[in-house]
Amino acid sequence: MAGSLGWGHRLRYLARRARAIDTANLRHLAGLIAASSGRPRALITLDMLWAAVRHETAFQDYFDWDFHLLTRRERETFMTHPKSNHLALRLNASEHRATFADKSRFNVRFAPYLGRxxxxxxxxxxxxxxxxxxxxxxxxxxxxxxxxxxxxxxxxxxxxxxxxxxxxxxxxxxxxxxxxFLTQHPRMSLLNPSSVNTLRIVTYLDDRSEVHTLARVLKMGNGGDVDNFSDGGMYTMLDDDGVAHHPAFDGAGRVFREHPLSGTSIVGFAVPNWGAVQSLVDELAREVPQIRYVGWDIAITPDGAAVIEGNYNTGVFQLKPGATGVREGLLPVYRAAIGF
Known part of the structure; x- marks a missing residue:
């Protein structure tokens, strides 16, 4: 893809952030980091603001991916939500976004893949x-x-x-x-039986109609009806074979090697029917070629896999450095596939 996520994008983003900055959230997150790290909250706050300028991070990005622990070079490897938003606007044709933004339209368009x-x-x-x-x-x-x-x-x-x-x-x-309500694979229920525990698979469809997988995410609920990170859920990343090698974490920064309700080990968990997931995502990514950058929510059923929804403005998922020791994000993966 020609062009870059350069300073023009960044300055426009910062102008919007300056107009709508959530100072209460900034203080809250800086306070949490200061309490856990022993560093002064004022210095953390200033660094969060600088990271927003230099690396185009949202405040939650800084918190989730432990930017206070990272060097400048390490920070430069992390994908961020503002960067992802730039990609969504550039790669996904505006006239086709409603198919993904409206769940009823999505269900009609992707009916053969719903499994429900x-x-x-x-x-x-x-x-x-x-x-x-x-x-x-x-x-x-x-x-x-x-x-x-x-x-x-x-x-x-x-x-x-x-x-x-x-x-x-x-x-x-x-x-x-x-x-x-989808019946999920019994092994997926072992993580948390109250919700359907899904995958977020982020894909990019290139100019040669090749599907690139940018991120593989295992999401789990924590006692509620849904597994969303913003609603008390947690996530970890998967390898190419659908195996989790690192602990999960939630929106409050809590880290879990085992699920706190079921006791099932997250580290080492292998997603069942992984081959069906890969085949399904490859088909989904080609269905609406005008929407090239999508985060697919996939449920694992006893018979295979089913799509829950597609997010044309997908969130960003990466490992938490403080919980895993992995201090490199997925920006190089995104760049290699998309070419920015």
């Missing part, structure tokens, strides 16, 4: 909804345009006695989609 039934509460009849609930013991309601797991809730079908009232309540919460 779903229904739109805005258009189905009460009889259709009643029949849907009769077919599935557990269902999950979603807001069509939500991010980070916001507005997702699971329901037991047997507890729903008043169909019109249930529909009205869901629509009042903007939960317009109702999906069959």
């Amino acid at each position: 039934e779903w229904i739109d509460l805005r258009s189905c009849s009460d009889d259709e909804l009643d029949a849907f609930l009769a077919r599935h013991d557990r269902v999950i309601a979603k807001i069509a345009d939500s991010l980070g797991g916001d507005g997702i809730a699971a329901y037991s079908s047997s507890a729903i006695s008043d169909i019109p009232a249930f529909r009205a309540d869901r629509l009042a919460q903007r939960q317009v989609l109702l999906e069959q």
Whole structure:
């Protein structure tokens, strides 16, 4: 890809950040780092601001990837959320983004890969909804345009006695989609049985229609209905064979070698049906070639793999240096594939 994520992008990003800086979050994160490292919070705060300028990091990036521990050269190897956003805007055609941003449109477009039934509460009849609930013991309601797991809730079908009232309540919460709760592979349930524990596979489709995998992520819930990092979940990275070699961490910076609820070892965990995951992602990445940079959420089922959603503005996932000793990020991987 021609061009670079240069100072023009960076200065525009900084101008936006200056206008909308979350000083409370800056103080909070700097305080957490200062407390754990013994360094003065004022110095941490100044370094966070400098990293935003020099390396284009979000404040959460600085916290998650232990930038206070890294040298300048090490920091330069880390992908960041602002950099990822630049790529999403450059590589993903605006007229096709709605297919990914709206879960109902995504479900229609990627129907052969979903591995589950779903229904739109805005258009189905009460009889259709009643029949849907009769077919599935557990269902999950979603807001069509939500991010980070916001507005997702699971329901037991047997507890729903008043169909019109249930529909009205869901629509009042903007939960317009109702999906069959996927049955995940028993080995995935060993991590955390309350949520479907998914993978985030980040791909790039190049000009020669070759699919490059940029990141392989194992996400786990922690007692809730979803595994999202922003909703109490945790993650670690996988190798090319779908094996986790390092502990997971959550949004509060807590590190876990074993899952805190199940006791299942995260280090050494091998994702089942890995071959099916790779085949599925290769197909998904080619479906809408105008959207070239995507983070796919993949569930592992007893029979293979199914796509949950595709994120054209995918988040960034990397190992936590303080928990793993790995002090190199994925920016070189992204650069080698995309060419910026």
